[in-house]
Amino acid sequence: MKYLLVVVGLWTTLLIACAPQSEKSELVARVNEVVLTKAELDDRLPDQLDDQRSAAERTQFIEEWVSQELLYQEATERNVHRNALVYSLIEQARRDLVVAAFLDSVFGNRPSDISDKELSVYYVDNKKNFERSEDEIKAQHILLSTKRDADALRQNLLQGDDFEKAAKDYSLDQETKMSGGNLGYFTATSMPQFWEKCYGLPLGMISKTVSTERGYHIFRVLAHEPAGSIKELQQVRMEIVEALVVGKYQTRLEELIGDIKTRHDWKIFPH
Structure with missing residues (x-):
């Protein structure tokens, strides 16, 4: 049964992938008489700034297309597509797609305005739904590659340099640097390594230089909220x-x- 559901999930992709293309389009793969063209491949893969990532994604897509087409053709040769359950699932998937297209045409894809x-x-x-189930800490951090750099920056912070500005200028953590190193709220469950480094640190105090597999961190705890409090x-x-x-x-x-x-x-x- 689970394999039938996978087939239905891939049904739309297979239909699109098997659609006829312009004869002028360069072929990139073929399974018997069914082809995948370069134009179709380009349409299905988003533009990437990283050429290596793009090339890897293209190769992966082509290999997956070949695998799925081989499975599909083998299945049809064995008349699996004539199975009543398979037909029913495909028909339901078709109806669901039609309904989804209809609702999109009626409602559009714009989010509702919330005041x-x-x-x-x-x-x-x-409010009861927003009760904390665990203790939470809100903290900032700055990530550097060497202990020497981290220790030097820590001294500047202890002398009054702005933590958020330092994070934006020097942190190697691309996900948090532009927000001043803000890690948001986290728990011992969600971020155990950072929790271990920050738990017990007084609010507003600059931590000692802390080493992890990512590099060298400087932490500052902004808030500590107990379990049972409201977010x-x-x-x-x-x-x-x-x-x-x-x-x-x-x-x-x-x-x-x-x-x-x-x-x-x-x-x-x-x-």
């Missing part, structure tokens, strides 16, 4: 936005279905 008032009301009404609105803002957007979408969907029901003959029979 600050809606955010605040939802937060107040659902701040800003910390759960995106979670609330997502919940409100989903709720608005569900409301619009129910309204749409209700309207359609008034224009069609339908009935649910006893069962």
Whole structure:
């Protein structure tokens, strides 16, 4: 059964991949009479700034296409596509795609506007859902490649240099440097190595130089929140936005279905 679901998941990809292409397009792969063209390959792979990554992705896509096409052709030769369950799953996948395209045409892909008032009301009404299950720490860090550089920078920070500016200027952590080294909130479960280095560090104090497999870190703890406390609105803002957007979408969907029901003959029979 699980293999049938995988087949259905790949059905759309296979249909697109097998679509006829211009004869002028250079061929990059072939399985019997079915071909994959360069134009099709270019359409399916996003542009990448890293040429090596792009080349690797192209090779992987081609190999996966060949594998899936071989499996598909072998399956059809064995008449697996005539299996009633397979046909039913394919038909359901087709119906789901049609419905998805219809809903996209009706609702568009623009997110619903969520006001600050809606955010605040939802937060107040659902505070229990934002209770911390573990102790949390909010911290910043600066990552450097050598202990010498880290020790020198730490001395400057102890003498009053701005931590956020130093992180932006010197940190090697590309994910956090532009936010001043902000690691956000984390727990002993989510980031055990950083938790071990930061737990017990007084608020605002510059840590000693700390070594990990990534390099040499300087930490500063900004907050320590105990389990059972309520997360701040800003910390759960995106979670609330997502919940409100989903709720608005569900409301619009129910309204749409209700309207359609008034224009069609339908009935649910006893069962």
